[in-house]
Amino acid sequence: MIKKCLFPVAGYGTRFLPATKSMPKEMLPVVNKPLVQYGVEEAIDADLYEVAFVTGRGKRAIADHFDISYELEHQIAGTDKEMYLDSIRNVLAKGSFSFTRQHEMKGLGHAILSGETLIGNEPFGVILSDDLCVNHNGDGVLSQMVKLYKQFRCSIVAIMEVPNDQVSKYGIIAGECMKDDLYTVENMVEKPDPKEAPSNLAIIGRYILTPDIFEVLRNTPPGKNGEIQLTDALLQQAKDGCVMAYKFQGLRFDCGSIDGFVEATNYFYKNFYESE
Numbered sequence: 001m002i003k004k005c006l007f008p009v010a011g012y013g014t015r016f017l018p019a020t021k022s023m024p025k026e027m028l029p030v031v032n033k034p035l036v037q038y039g040v041e042e043a044i045d046a047d048l049y050e051v052a053f054v055t056g057r058g059k060r061a062i063a064d065h066f067d068i069s070y071e072l073e074h075q076i077a078g079t080d081k082e083m084y085l086d087s088i089r090n091v092l093a094k095g096s097f098s099f100t101r102q103h104e105m106k107g108l109g110h111a112i113l114s115g116e117t118l119i120g121n122e123p124f125g126v127i128l129s130d131d132l133c134v135n136h137n138g139d140g141v142l143s144q145m146v147k148l149y150k151q152f153r154c155s156i157v158a159i160m161e162v163p164n165d166q167v168s169k170y171g172i173i174a175g176e177c178m179k180d181d182l183y184t185v186e187n188m189v190e191k192p193d194p195k196e197a198p199s200n201l202a203i204i205g206r207y208i209l210t211p212d213i214f215e216v217l218r219n220t221p222p223g224k225n226g227e228i229q230l231t232d233a234l235l236q237q238a239k240d241g242c243v244m245a246y247k248f249q250g251l252r253f254d255c256g257s258i259d260g261f262v263e264a265t266n267y268f269y270k271n272f273y274e275s276e
């Protein structure tokens with residue numbers, strides 16, 4: 001029912017300069033796999049096979065990564081190195097990939113609006129690949145959210161509890177708890193001052209959005225930092241109808257920050273590679 005997943009990957013990744021001067025942040029490897037491939041694998045695991053990227057200048061390496069490299073295939077076909085291509089071959093076999101550009105960095109909301117041309121009039125997933133999520137013993141985070149969408153048919157944001165001194169880094173929700181892990185959103189604030197935060201429930205980079213979000217985004221004026229904020233548009237959707245917030249099962253690493261990136265690298269090395 002949901003077939004498409006949008007990846008806004010146009011950001012500059014300034015926190016990783018100079019590494020990101022000529023290389024997209026999303027191509028930074030956690031152990032031996034680029035961040036964005038983890039995200040795409042999560043989308044495909046959720047049966048979202050149509051992958052749409054909103055890119056920007058300097059991001060061509062992402063399009064090359066999700067395409068066949070004939071030279072490489074030719075070079076290592078039949079050798080013992082072939083297994084290193086297994087994961088990306090699997091992604092390429094299952095997914096289809098389309099690209100559009102965000103011409104100006106006007107914020108996440110604007111990036112999503114730029115993706116309308118690839119999504120059209122249907123509900124879709126969104127993954128911010130710098131949030132790396134893993135759920136060892138069960139469904140990936142996006143799969144968990146797709147299941148909820150089938151039940152509630154409204155936009156859904158993934159949330160987690162964060163310490164009070166961290167709320168100013170996130171969009172924060174307030175709402176009515178329907179059951180342990182599910183809230184109906186009543187308020188949302190982008191990067192609030194800890195004194196003004198309505199809760200410590202922070203939105204992370206996983207969303208299911210209904211397509212009316214595009215019209216709302218078109219009418220959303222620039223908010224915090226002069227950017228068109230997805231949070232502001234989601235609050236409008238919540239007021240007009242319904243938005244749910246879901247405390248997901250699993251772990252999330254903030255790979256947009258150096259600390260989170262190193263944590264993720266250690267975790268993935270220890271849990272997925274050390275024994276090899």
Ligand code: UTP
Pocket residue numbers: 008009010011012013014015016025054102104105106107108110111128129130256
């Ligand atoms: P971030 O603000 O975390 O990413 O945006 P950034 O701007 O690349 O990072 P820093 O702060 O400069 O280090 C969250 C996500 O939204 C995308 C980014 O690519 C990232 O995946 N984004 C943000 C866009 O695609 N366009 C924008 O205008 C803003």
